[in-house]
Amino acid sequence: MQLYIRAMSALEIKDLCKSFDGVPAVKGINFTIGKGEIFGLLGPNGAGKSTTINMIAGVVRVESGNITAFGYDNQRDYRYTRRMLGVVHQEVVIDNFFTVDQGLKLHAGYYGVKDDPVWRQLLIERLGLEPHLDKVMLKLSGGLKRRFMIAKALIHRPKLLILDEPTAGVDVELRHGLWEFVREINRQGTTILLTTHYLEEAEQMCDRIGIMNHGELIALEETQQLIRRLSNRQLSLWLEEPVVDIPAGLEKYSPELKENGSVLLLRLPAGERAGRILRQLTEAGLRIQDIETDQSGLEEVFIHLTGMKGGVDGQQS
Amino acid sequence: MVNSPDDRYYPWLPFFTLFRKEILRFWRVSTQTLLTPIVTASLYLFVFGATLGERLNVLPGFSYAQFVIPGLIIMGVINNTFANTSSSLFMSRYLGGIVDLLVTPVSPPQFIMAYTLAAMLRGLLVGTVVWLISTLFAVLPWESPLLAILMAIIASFLFAQFGLIAAIYAHNFDTLSMYSNFLILPLVYLGGVFYPISILPEPWGSFSYLNPLFYLIDGFRHAIIGVGDTSFFIAFGVSIGIATALFFWAAWLIGKGYRLRA
Numbered sequence: 001m002q003l004y005i006r007a008m009s010a011l012e013i014k015d016l017c018k019s020f021d022g023v024p025a026v027k028g029i030n031f032t033i034g035k036g037e038i039f040g041l042l043g044p045n046g047a048g049k050s051t052t053i054n055m056i057a058g059v060v061r062v063e064s065g066n067i068t069a070f071g072y073d074n075q076r077d078y079r080y081t082r083r084m085l086g087v088v089h090q091e092v093v094i095d096n097f098f099t100v101d102q103g104l105k106l107h108a109g110y111y112g113v114k115d116d117p118v119w120r121q122l123l124i125e126r127l128g129l130e131p132h133l134d135k136v137m138l139k140l141s142g143g144l145k146r147r148f149m150i151a152k153a154l155i156h157r158p159k160l161l162i163l164d165e166p167t168a169g170v171d172v173e174l175r176h177g178l179w180e181f182v183r184e185i186n187r188q189g190t191t192i193l194l195t196t197h198y199l200e201e202a203e204q205m206c207d208r209i210g211i212m213n214h215g216e217l218i219a220l221e222e223t224q225q226l227i228r229r230l231s232n233r234q235l236s237l238w239l240e241e242p243v244v245d246i247p248a249g250l251e252k253y254s255p256e257l258k259e260n261g262s263v264l265l266l267r268l269p270a271g272e273r274a275g276r277i278l279r280q281l282t283e284a285g286l287r288i289q290d291i292e293t294d295q296s297g298l299e300e301v302f303i304h305l306t307g308m309k310g311g312v313d314g315q316q317s
Numbered sequence: 318m319v320n321s322p323d324d325r326y327y328p329w330l331p332f333f334t335l336f337r338k339e340i341l342r343f344w345r346v347s348t349q350t351l352l353t354p355i356v357t358a359s360l361y362l363f364v365f366g367a368t369l370g371e372r373l374n375v376l377p378g379f380s381y382a383q384f385v386i387p388g389l390i391i392m393g394v395i396n397n398t399f400a401n402t403s404s405s406l407f408m409s410r411y412l413g414g415i416v417d418l419l420v421t422p423v424s425p426p427q428f429i430m431a432y433t434l435a436a437m438l439r440g441l442l443v444g445t446v447v448w449l450i451s452t453l454f455a456v457l458p459w460e461s462p463l464l465a466i467l468m469a470i471i472a473s474f475l476f477a478q479f480g481l482i483a484a485i486y487a488h489n490f491d492t493l494s495m496y497s498n499f500l501i502l503p504l505v506y507l508g509g510v511f512y513p514i515s516i517l518p519e520p521w522g523s524f525s526y527l528n529p530l531f532y533l534i535d536g537f538r539h540a541i542i543g544v545g546d547t548s549f550f551i552a553f554g555v556s557i558g559i560a561t562a563l564f565f566w567a568a569w570l571i572g573k574g575y576r577l578r579a
Binding site: 020054057058059060061078079080082083085087089091093094095096097098102106107109110111112113114152 | 325328331345346412417419420421
């Protein structure tokens, strides 16, 4: 984790709290995002992710605690922090009165930045907005509105881009295109904080992941480390000679025989190493022809940590 | 004191951009925001200036048209300034577009001044066109043109603040329309646009002095025709006082983010 935390971090959250009508939504969370990192904040509905993101963006007032962006306090020095942040909101937020081109120019101005035609044109091209520049936003399709929201969040060249479920309701092709673009701007130095509906995407995109549940941060570590630590692995062993009975001492691995006894399936608990089991099997006289391991991903970790069952789609926000 | 994180930042650009955006907003729908109020005021001018007006005489030494035109001008200013800030801010709140501004470095003073100045521009534009059309019906004496312009500016500023406050407190379109239909409209009509309150029987005449809009209307008319129901300086002072109070009220609400930030 320390790998990403440099002398000055992109974002520091300290003891952040927020409640609505006396009901706590965020309960004293702490985390830091390093410069240049892609950080995923995940959690089920009502976990407090959007509230946290909205406090960072300045849409929701901070009840207690501190948010520091690039060394500036986001309440005291809000004029500095807000221009270093670009925000893509979860809901579609556009001004129906204006065209795409007008909207982008206005947004640069809101951030106190003069219109940069070269940068604006680059965003327009990369997000496929060129044929739609003169359309009023009311007439844009859902996908185009999403693309416009990303362009306007980047128009002032923010140092930290916040994406609150930017791909919700977006088709597969556009999702891939958007994530590819996010990776590209990250490579150019923009730090990314994102939430997403799609855990597979989070697993592929994020350097580190924080998982929230009931307003608390229940996990925070590098993505692959988190998966290794918390998800089960399935070990498939192809045996040289089929067996009828499962060797003794393997009960805790939920063993299963398949392919008429030629394949032995074992489920390795988190943290369990395969080498020890292999030695145990060799000592029991089993000769192993081939090995395959299959590690379930972030989805399993997510379900394990949050206690959710029955899959993920549609169950988290 | 923190240093600016980069040198590409122009501190007043957020204000000018929001101001420009607010002007573009009412300009894009100018049929509704400019033409309609001008047509309505022209109808009033025709009815009260050219037809009924010739049979009415409420103030010795002045035609009814000369009496009613200042009231109609200030009514146009008031209604349109209020409509601009209230509808723009309420629509932003209602449709969620306000978060686009809340995440930017636009400061509360810049926010208030951009909304206020754009609304004042619309109100004063309508007032100017109403005055130009009114020259077809009567010539005004213009006793103190600068004071008249000052009163129009105060009226537009005051109602721009009131529009912001109404937009923040309104829960829905119904509540918002109640402010204009059940508060501003009766106060304008009973505030001496169409008659001098001195002709009202008691206690209605005295009650009219409690109507804050009376001072705006009477002060503006006083500056134009040189006579009024009350001293110009009282009208000016009361108007400035109310405008200041409403400004601080609006500034407090917006500075605090009341009903804007959760």
